[in-house]
Amino acid sequence: MDAFGLDGLDELVRALIADGHRVIGPRRRDDAIVLDDVTGVADLPSGWGVEVAPGRYRLHRRGDDALFRHSAGPQSWKRFVHPPRRKLWETTDVGFAAAPDDERRLAFLGVRGCDLAALGVLGRVLGARSRPFIVAVDCTEPGGLCFCASTGTGPSVGPGYDLALTERLDDTGHWFLADAGSEDGERILAAVTRRPATADEVAGALRDVTAAAGRMGRQMPALDLRQLLHDSRQAQHWNDVAERCLTCGNCTMVCPTCFCTTTEDVTDLTGDHAERWEHWASCFEVDFSYLHGGSVRTSAASRYRQWLSHKLGTWHDQFGESGCVGCGRCIAWCPVGIDITAEVAALAAERSGDDVDV
Numbered sequence: 446m447d448a449f450g451l452d453g454l455d456e457l458v459r460a461l462i463a464d465g466h467r468v469i470g471p472r473r474r475d476d477a478i479v480l481d482d483v484t485g486v487a488d489l490p491s492g493w494g495v496e497v498a499p500g501r502y503r504l505h506r507r508g509d510d511a512l513f514r515h516s517a518g519p520q521s522w523k524r525f526v527h528p529p530r531r532k533l534w535e536t537t538d539v540g541f542a543a544a545p546d547d548e549r550r551l552a553f554l555g556v557r558g559c560d561l562a563a564l565g566v567l568g569r570v571l572g573a574r575s576r577p578f579i580v581a582v583d584c585t586e587p588g589g590l591c592f593c594a595s596t597g598t599g600p601s602v603g604p605g606y607d608l609a610l611t612e613r614l615d616d617t618g619h620w621f622l623a624d625a626g627s628e629d630g631e632r633i634l635a636a637v638t639r640r641p642a643t644a645d646e647v648a649g650a651l652r653d654v655t656a657a658a659g660r661m662g663r664q665m666p667a668l669d670l671r672q673l674l675h676d677s678r679q680a681q682h683w684n685d686v687a688e689r690c691l692t693c694g695n696c697t698m699v700c701p702t703c704f705c706t707t708t709e710d711v712t713d714l715t716g717d718h719a720e721r722w723e724h725w726a727s728c729f730e731v732d733f734s735y736l737h738g739g740s741v742r743t744s745a746a747s748r749y750r751q752w753l754s755h756k757l758g759t760w761h762d763q764f765g766e767s768g769c770v771g772c773g774r775c776i777a778w779c780p781v782g783i784d785i786t787a788e789v790a791a792l793a794a795e796r797s798g799d800d801v802d803v
Contacts, residue, residue: 499782516588558599590773694727
């Protein structure tokens with residue numbers, strides 16, 4: 446394992462750009478941490494942290510210059526591998542043409558364990574169009590809505606990265622531990638001015654990441670969620686959720702694994718040119734379950750039940766794993782603060798006959 450400072454991180458970004466990558470990372474914009482193009486350390490959100498709670502997201506100034514110690518923002522990496530809107534094909538007076546693929550190679554800088562797991566899920570569900578270069582970052586400071594420790598996706602990054610970083614701020618300065626997880630990662634790391642990490646430095650970083658697992662703001666109940674959702678189809682709690690849920694679809698838009706889409710055909714006024722576009726859809730939309738003249742799920746209760754039952758239950762049957770990675774975005778960006786962990790706990794309490802305060 447190697448170590449380098451802020452200058453080394455700058456060299457890493459420049460090496461990725463020189464290698465032909467478009468580097469995407471966290472940036473501060475419009476009072477949020479968003480994902481956008483970065484060209485160096487100066488673009489990263491130095492010294493900015495995030496306060497989150499159900500239905501709440503606020504930036505605040507930290508007491509240090511940390512770059513990656515902020516909670517998940519409103520965007521996930523999904524939007525770059527599964528765009529919100531993309532053209533599939535077009536027709537003109539000369540014939541049919543498929544939309545060209547974007548040939549730019551992407552590099553993701555600052556991917557947390559939860560989002561790395563989500564990228565793996567999307568890759569298996571959708572099939573990778575092209576694999577991005579991934580610079581993952583261990584989490585040492587979870588947010589108030591994080592629960593990745595109880596979903597097994599963090600705070601330490603799992604497999605699938607090219608480089609993994611652990612950010613360190615101590616008496617020696619601001620620096621990073623780096624571990625290569627692929628041949629490409631080793632090749633890019635070779636362009637960075639670095640030194641071998643000491644055993645004490647590696648042990649200290651491991652302690653911080655391990656301690657973060659005990660400071661999660663939330664946790665998913667430790668039970669068989671597949672069986673719980675199967676047993677809870679007729680639960681009264683769905684009606685309780687429906688009294689609060691606006692069926693706005695925010696949770697599916699910010700979720701890093703929700704992947705449903707629909708298509709639309711558009712044409713110009715002359716009728717000589719037509720296009721088919723794919724864009725994100727949500728199971729909270731009334732028309733999402735439209736079949737033969739009517740929608741199957743017309744109530745808010747049935748639509749929330751569909752989302753949660755698929756995410757935590759039948760996703761296992763389809764893809765062999767859960768569709769939730771514990772990032773907490775759906776809680777923060779729900780306008781009424783519906784908490785997926787609390788709703789699961791309430792369903793479990795109803796099944797067991799216990800009272801619960803959600």
